[in-house]
Amino acid sequence: MSTLNKIELALAGAMLAVAPWIIDAAPYESTMGLVQKIFYFHMPAAWLFLLAAIIAGTASAMFLFGKKRDMDGWALAAAELAVVFGIITLVTGPLWARKAWGIWWVWDARLTSSLILWMIFVAYLLLRRYGGPGSDKLGAGMALFGLANVPFIFVSVNVWRTLHPQTSVVPTLPVQMGGPLWFCITAFFLLFLALLSMRARLERQRVRIEDLYLAEDEA
Amino acid sequence: MRFCRALFVTALLIGAPAALAAQPQPSADEFVPMEEAPPEEQIPAINLVAAAYGFVWIVVVGYVWSLGRRLQKAESEIAALEQRRR
Amino acid sequence: MKGFFRVAWLVVRKDMMVEARSLEVVSTTLFFALTVVLVFAFGLVREGTPVGDVSAAILWIATAFSGTLALGRTFERERQADTLRALMLAPADRPAIYAGKLAGMLLLMALVELVLVPLVGLLFQAPIVAYPWHLAALLLAGTTGFAAVGTLFAAMLVRARSRDVMLPILLYPITVPVMIAGVRGTAAIFQGTPDPDLARFWIALLLFFDVVFVTLALWTFEPVMTE
Numbered sequence: 105m106s107t108l109n110k111i112e113l114a115l116a117g118a119m120l121a122v123a124p125w126i127i128d129a130a131p132y133e134s135t136m137g138l139v140q141k142i143f144y145f146h147m148p149a150a151w152l153f154l155l156a157a158i159i160a161g162t163a164s165a166m167f168l169f170g171k172k173r174d175m176d177g178w179a180l181a182a183a184e185l186a187v188v189f190g191i192i193t194l195v196t197g198p199l200w201a202r203k204a205w206g207i208w209w210v211w212d213a214r215l216t217s218s219l220i221l222w223m224i225f226v227a228y229l230l231l232r233r234y235g236g237p238g239s240d241k242l243g244a245g246m247a248l249f250g251l252a253n254v255p256f257i258f259v260s261v262n263v264w265r266t267l268h269p270q271t272s273v274v275p276t277l278p279v280q281m282g283g284p285l286w287f288c289i290t291a292f293f294l295l296f297l298a299l300l301s302m303r304a305r306l307e308r309q310r311v312r313i314e315d316l317y318l319a320e321d322e323a
Numbered sequence: 324m325r326f327c328r329a330l331f332v333t334a335l336l337i338g339a340p341a342a343l344a345a346q347p348q349p350s351a352d353e354f355v356p357m358e359e360a361p362p363e364e365q366i367p368a369i370n371l372v373a374a375a376y377g378f379v380w381i382v383v384v385g386y387v388w389s390l391g392r393r394l395q396k397a398e399s400e401i402a403a404l405e406q407r408r409r
Numbered sequence: 410m411k412g413f414f415r416v417a418w419l420v421v422r423k424d425m426m427v428e429a430r431s432l433e434v435v436s437t438t439l440f441f442a443l444t445v446v447l448v449f450a451f452g453l454v455r456e457g458t459p460v461g462d463v464s465a466a467i468l469w470i471a472t473a474f475s476g477t478l479a480l481g482r483t484f485e486r487e488r489q490a491d492t493l494r495a496l497m498l499a500p501a502d503r504p505a506i507y508a509g510k511l512a513g514m515l516l517l518m519a520l521v522e523l524v525l526v527p528l529v530g531l532l533f534q535a536p537i538v539a540y541p542w543h544l545a546a547l548l549l550a551g552t553t554g555f556a557a558v559g560t561l562f563a564a565m566l567v568r569a570r571s572r573d574v575m576l577p578i579l580l581y582p583i584t585v586p587v588m589i590a591g592v593r594g595t596a597a598i599f600q601g602t603p604d605p606d607l608a609r610f611w612i613a614l615l616l617f618f619d620v621v622f623v624t625l626a627l628w629t630f631e632p633v634m635t636e
Binding site for chain 1: 394407
Binding site for chain 1: 562569586593610622
């Protein structure tokens with residue numbers, strides 16, 4: 105763990121620890137009440153989930169077409185973070201929905217696309233873990249296809265749902281953002297940076313270990 | 324890349340408290356009204372908020388712990404391999 | 410360009426000849442599709458009539474399941490004889506080989522669908538002849554999208570460990586739009602008051618999906634299959 109990672113992690117941890125007081129100080133939202141405060145974790149996690157997915161897809165494309173070997177490590181690191189932030193998004197979302205809309209899960213375009221994107225990255229990780237030799241290129245193809253798929257999933261789920269009568273339970277998300285929200289976004293972003301660089305470092309070390317074993321075999 | 328990140332962290336350490344103090348409070352009329360759930364379906368909101376916050380912590384701490392352990396293992400393996408080479 | 414189609418045609422012809430001699434993939438896939446439909450029938454038919462508008466869903470799920478099986482078997486055969494490596498070593502364009510494999514898979518799945526559609530019409534009282542062109546277009550566009558992604562993934566998985574379980578795990582999340590579009594489009598022409606305009610929208614979406622993913626697959630096949 106580098107010093108920068110430690111500072112980032114400590115700062116993010118401290119910010120997340122004081123976050124409840126900052127969020128508590130924010131004005132009480134009149135129609136949704138207390139449960140609206142879940143939003144302060146939900147939205148940053150969702151943003152970083154998408155960011156991680158985009159990084160994984162882009163790095164995979166660079167690995168496949170640009171033949172950059174170290175890009176594979178970044179893709180794997182970003183994919184793992186996509187799963188981590190994705191599970192936070194997918195769990196905090198229903199907790200909010202339960203109170204706000206009265207049900208745990210809605211087959212709404214945004215929710216369903218998030219779930220499928222998350223599943224794509226879980227599949228990616230399963231492949232990288234159990235796929236054996238050659239799974240790095242295969243995984244890169246999977247991440248690339250997964251990212252290209254997002255608009256299709258969104259459009260198809262949107263039409264599938266909106267052509268049915270029982271939708272429109274999802275409120276429009278707030279446009280204006282307050283200080284507490286930016287506080288949480290910053291904390292999550294710091295955490296994301298630290299974790300991404302640590303995870304990519306782990307992958308570089310794995311490559312190094314492999315090289316060392318190879319050198320030992322040759323010697 | 325690394326320099327940019329260090330710069331970002333430093334700027335945050337210096338600038339954030341000031342920015343936070345100056346930040347105007349958001350107005351409360353940002354949401355469209357919710358649909359009323361039947362009363363027997365209601366769960367106290369505080370439980371849900373606490374569950375969400377707790378879940379974030381569990382996932383983050385768990386992930387950092389596993390990542391730290393994996394890094395440590397890799398580092399000790401590299402050290403052992405390099406010692407054997409010498 | 411002429412070389413491209415020639416190579417693709419040669420690959421298709423080779424696959425068809427191998428298949429014609431053994432009939433292994435065709436017969437097992439067809440029987441599997443039949444079994445899937447029957448399992449659904451036992452689950453969804455109450456007192457002689459099917460529950461709700463399930464026929465579209467059954468048609469597409471059976472297609473997807475048997476397609477996965479066919480993809481796995483086809484490439485398993487290539488792996489056992491190590492013929493895929495030989496194919497890759499041949500002085501031919503990699504994308505052309507992919508196109509040939511995709512065409513072969515489409516032919517096979519079309520054959521399965523020719524049996525599946527009348528079967529679903531018969532067992533679940535689906536009006537399969539009400540809008541035959543819409544149904545054909547949906548099946549063609551949907552199968553192309555499914556097979557485009559499936560052929561690429563199955564080819565990539567030939568060298569991987571635990572490939573049997575990996576193929577559905579990777580393929581189904583990616584083909585979610587195909588399943589939604591196929592099922593909803595088919596349901597639109599199967600329902601009580603058919604809605605051909607809605608079906609046309611889903612056909613357009615499927616065609617768009619096909620164009621994007623066939624292009625992407627042709628583009629990724631080369632770097633992915635290079636060892």
